[in-house]
Amino acid sequence: MPTTPFRPNIPIDRTSGTPLYSQIAQALAALILDGALEPGTRLEDEVSMARRLEVSRPTARQALQRLVDRGLISRRRGAGTVVTSPHVRRPMELSSLFSDLTRNGHEVSTTIIEYSMHPADEEEAEHLGVEPGAGVTRIRRLRRADGEPIALMDNLLPAAIAPSYEDLEREGLYNLLRARGAVPATAVQCVGARNATAAEAEALGEKRRAALLTVTRTAYDASGAVIEHGAHLYRASRYSFETKLFSA
Structure with missing residues (x-):
């Protein structure tokens, strides 16, 4: 499994009424639930995600927290952001x-x-x-x-x-x-x-x-x-x- 953090290509619709953090969280959740992202896959951190997707750092943080709350990823100091076992x-x-x-x-x-x-x-x-x-x-x-x-x-x-x-x-x-x-x-x-x-x-x-x-x-x-x-x-x-x- 690659050690380079996964950087998802997430299309963002800035004219949509759906909050940006929700768009990011939904796109990542779909990749995890469909099996495209295997358990143990390391994701980029919120700083990198915010810069690359051109959103604020709190927006990226909130998107990742949504996935943590659903049990789809874990975030631990030293280990980073990692996809958990299948739901x-x-x-x-x-x-x-x-x-x-x-x-x-x-x-x-x-x-x-x-x-x-x-x-x-x-x-x-x-x-x-x-x-x-x-x-x-x-x-x-x-x-x-x-x-x-x-x-x-x-x-x-x-x-x-x-x-x-x-x-x-x-x-x-x-x-x-x-x-x-x-x-x-x-x-x-x-x-x-x-x-x-x-x-x-x-x-x-x-x-x-x-x-x-x-x-x-x-x-x-x-x-x-x-x-x-x-x-x-x-x-x-x-x-x-x-x-x-x-x-x-």
Whole structure:
């Protein structure tokens, strides 16, 4: 990879109502998201960019900060301005993160942090629609995409259909459930956001109180029985959901 900083040829429309910093940020974001700029590519600094594009230094700084805020570049003293790892986009579908990442060409790895089988307490029983004391399996996993932590996932399942520890290291939960005859048919899902705790930030490679996306999902089979309840945390700097909307 070249050591000379990348100097983008960005056309600027000075008659447009779009701010100059936004035009620069949008053009650079498109190059990064399309894969034209690979992770690790070093960009020119704001002084060089401002001089070359004939804009003010605060304009160039604001454009680069927009990309930092979106998690597309990092700016560190000594390292300069560098394109980060790919941003993960995931459709709002009843699918597993493992399958979505693999389908989009990411190299996926999983670390099992917790795997326990025990009698359900009242809260766990309510989540799964079973009686307290029924056998359940609780799983916590750290999922990585291309070597970078992307999600911290807690799942609760009826013990009778829970995949093994070893299988979960190699495959996605929903694929394993389907193989055991527990096919997800519908789900109720809630997406939110909050700040990371110190422990969550450390696990996900983020700063303390970094923004996280939260997803709580309960999946049901065709008979209406709960097959899993999940509470997942995603790095907002590396991850987003996409959905299609249709007019009525």
